[in-house]
Amino acid sequence: MSENQNLLAEQRRALILDEVRRRGGVRVNELTRKLGVSDMTVRRDLDALARQGVLEKVHGGAVPVVEASTHEPGFEAKSGLELTAKEDIARAAARLVVPGSAIALSGGTTTYALAQHLLEVPELTVVTNSVRVADVFHAAQRISGQRQGAATVVLTGGVRTPSDSLVGPVADQAIAALHFDLLFLGVHGISVQAGLSTPNLAEAETNRRLVHSARRVVVVADHTKWGTVGLSSFATLEQVDTLVTDAGLPADARAEISEQLPRLIVAGEPDEPGEDDGTGDG
Template sequence: MSDNHNLLAEQRRALILDEVRRRGGVRVNELTRRLNVSDMTVRRDLDALARQGVIEKVHGGAVPVAEASTHEPGFEAKSSLELNAKEDIARAAAAMAVPGSAIALSGGTTTYALAHHLVDVPDLTVVTNSVRVADVFHTEQRATTTAGQRPGAATVVLTGGVRTPSDSLVGPVADQAIRSLHFDVLFLGVHGISVEAGLSTPNLAEAETNRRFVRSARRVVVVADHTKWGTVGLSSFARLEEVDTLVTDAGLPAEAREEIAEHLTHLVVAGETAEAGEAAAPQR
């Protein structure tokens, strides 16, 4: 199976999942007409999404899975969802990284997408608790030089800690490392974001590590696609008021944007015109 075919399948499954969540369920025959693919292709897509634990197959179609607040999907399960949105968000967020600055990247598939755009920003110092993010910089540096570090290459610090299902390193070792550092900007991925719960995660240890990240950063930039809005994990680790900028995608509904505007100074909707005053990021 070619890479192009794989990408098309991932995009198709992301569309199916979005439709299931939006409508509360879909039928196979509806999907075949909308996507212009065969019945067998749709059923394979539903099988794949069911294996990831994000939908439940029923006779003739599928319905969403009501996730428990403690459920934490693995990195691979999340990486195939909302691909276009994550790419748009990554491009918009990368523009906020200043050459020569010290930045932090938390774990997650959106920060992983962002890392691919940050490798070209010169002289960054990058602190991350994501094994995947660190690998992006390592692979890029290995590919572009045969004799040591290339000029302008990032200095990458990977915290220690206990590995989560999403390939983040958390716990006391990670917390201690982050506590002693100071970042110009934190790019933070989240499991869920809401007015009531703020930023949340199903993993208690990850919540504490994220708290340390937030406390050590002068600016906090949350990178989260529209499906994260309204999701609540077991443990909250920051209030919306502690976030300087939310970078999301055009799928965020108008009513959600209005709610967010009441609590955040800066909302960046990737792919749309920047909001007035967005460039004047607040200082902590």
């Protein structure tokens, strides 16, 4: 098969990573046949994924990185992963937001992508413990000025984590005094047994406060988060109203999630919410 020019490098690497995780390891020659690309292209992709720390190169192929439940990648390390999936999820999740509502966004690269889709939603009050999310709104206001209808952003205090979230007693106290219509929650891992989890104990407690203060909880998580378990669980699946994920989620996982949650949205598929589909009262 000739070199496949239709797959972008990002898409190709996402497929490679999925294959490594699903099978527990792959060989270079298997990937060249599957993807229809050259040996050199596959090796470049493996080098790039190894630099991101998401797989380990071995002789003739690659295997998954076995991470401790306490391992917490930094924001920059996570921001280069599953970019297309995160963008699709962010676009679908933004359609759930009703103008004029009070929403909260936790830390994470998917909520960061979501923030950029919320800039044109009028009259929002945004509570966040993410420095990166707050910066999205503040940067937009610096460029365009404090226009009418611009979001009001409440950034909690706290101690900064590797993922640029603010956590700890200061953040917890601020969040406990607030109430918001909708919480968009990024997660390190999600599973039936462990629920929602994170490697960071302080972040787990802050996320518990976020969940407790929200009328509705929407988890935004790409398919690679399914089956991952961090050190500390902070919510059960019963506390989640909606999961917004991407089309990479396998059929068996979709069936399992649908049994646990009131609503599963797979971004880009026909049951994705329309532009006028909100979660507010009405």
